[in-house]
Amino acid sequence: MRDLVDIRKDIDQIDQKIVRLFEERMQCSEEVAEYKKGTGKPIYDRKREQEKIETLTKEVGPEFLKKGTEELFLQLMSIGRRYQYSLLSEEDSYVRKKFKQVDRLEINSDTKVVYQGIPGAYQEQAMVQFFGEDISHFTAEEFKDVVVAVDEGKADYGILPIENTSAGTVSGIYDLLLNHDVCVVGEETVECNHALVGIRGTDLSKVTKVYSHPQGLMQCKEFLDETKWDQVRIRNTAVAAKKVADDNDCTKVAISSERAAKLYGLDVLKEKVNFEGNNCTRFVVMSKKKQYRKDAKKVSISFSLPHETGSLYNILAHFMFNDVSMTNIESRPLPNRQWEYGFYIDVAGNLNEPGIRNALTGIRAEVKDFKILGNF
Ligand SMILES: C=C(O[C@@H]1C=C(C(=O)O)C=C[C@H]1O)C(=O)O
The missing domain is CATH 3.40.190.10 (Periplasmic binding protein-like II)
Structure with a gap:
């Protein structure tokens, strides 16, 4: 049996070669980015990646190594893609075009807020906590009416409950945010002692x-x-x-x-008949204006993916490589689209940060139905 020190010497040499080859490969990726920038060709070429995996795994015998080769090259190609996104001009940035950074939200005596329910509802409490007692407001019958009122410009801001510490996500709210031209600009947590x-x-x-x-x-x-x-x-x-x-x-x-x-x-x-001692509901505040405060700390996005091995992993890698930390993920099957799933993800950060912009540029290019729900 060979001595461990000897084996490790070999491994070290192999690794050095791999690193050099990796650098060479990334150099090619950079050239590809230049080419794509000039021709407008999208960065992600799914067909080329699938063909590569097929060709390379064919050359490997044992099943375990086949799988390993696939995993290794999926990673390598994904790193290459992310590098290319980071080289794309900021001028083209989707975030820059779509969202405006503001110092603070505009709230004054003309501001109108809508919430669902009637006085005494937790939504009203959330509104008062966020906007103060004197804010002018009106109420709507259904959650949907709140979003529609904001979308149609009848209210400047709307309040919706999104999740609860003991009962989880409030059903249907994400879909409302997705299907209307509104943007989340704030959030407020209310302690709900039932x-x-x-x-x-x-x-x-x-x-x-x-x-x-x-x-x-x-x-x-x-x-x-x-x-x-x-x-x-x-x-x-x-x-x-x-x-x-x-x-x-x-x-x-x-x-x-x-x-x-x-x-x-x-x-x-x-008093207090809720089973969880600290029963809190998180509410979101939305506006029609696509804006975010320069000190906003959470970005919420949604997209859909086919139910395929590695598809979500591939997308989450964009966060990992840009040092973006994920704070929440929700998924649900999409209506009328068998085996496709909608995802809602919250990450920590602000839309003005390069890491966030890079991650979102990459994700947007590689998923369907991408939407930034807001930064708040
Ligand atoms: C490098 C390219 O860009 C991407 C990365 C690939 C890779 O690293 O091999 C392959 C296809 C593209 O998704 C390319 O188009 O060749």
Whole structure:
């Protein structure tokens, strides 16, 4: 058996050769970038990459090494591509063309905000936290109406809940952001301490129905599972409280904020019925204007990918190589597009940073349905 020191000497020499060859290969990549810049040919050439993998793996015998060769060259080609993107002129930058950097968001006495629900809703709380008590505002019936009002210019800003610490993503919100010409410009977290509320004199043993938004019901699941009450889904936690107050029926209760209970003259029958101690909902603030604050810290994007080995890995590599850290990822199957998935990703950073711009340029060129949802 050879001595470890000897074997390692060989490995070191091989590695040095690999590094030199790598540099040579990257030099060629640079030339390819020049060529592509001149001719307008896209950087990513999927067919060429597939052919390369096929040719190279054919030359390798053992299955394990075949797989390894594929992985190695997928990486090499992806590094080459990212290098090419970084060499492309900033003038062409999609981000620069689409988004405007601002010192701060314009908020004044003419500013109008829209939220879904009625007073007492957590959305209202989010609005007050973000814009202050005196902001002029109106309400909408559905989440969709909020986005449409912003898209049509009827409101300058809209508020939507996006995720909750115990119940997860609020369904349908990402799709609304994707399908309308709006941009996320801020976010606000609201602590949601749900109370069980009802009219004065409600006896819990006589209750038959509980009303709340599906998120409210989910966040209080452990408490509600102990009861035999019908759980009725309603548009909003505040709407639920108002309904119980309007019906004036002591067999009905609602899950809402204590603030909503007070507003509609209900009693708090039980405080904090949510199962997670620190139950918070994150709200996004959107505007029609494609803008981002120069101190914004989170970029949110969406795109779709076919369900193929390595497709997501390939895209996430753009973040890794540009030192961008990912803070959240959501995926869901796309309607009417079998085995294609929509992804929503949050990364830490600002659209004015070169690393973020490079990563987004590369991703945009290699996915379908790319959209920057906002930087906030
Ligand atoms: C270098 C090129 O650009 C990209 C990178 C490739 C590689 O590194 O081999 C292959 C195809 C392209 O996706 C090229 O087009 O040849």
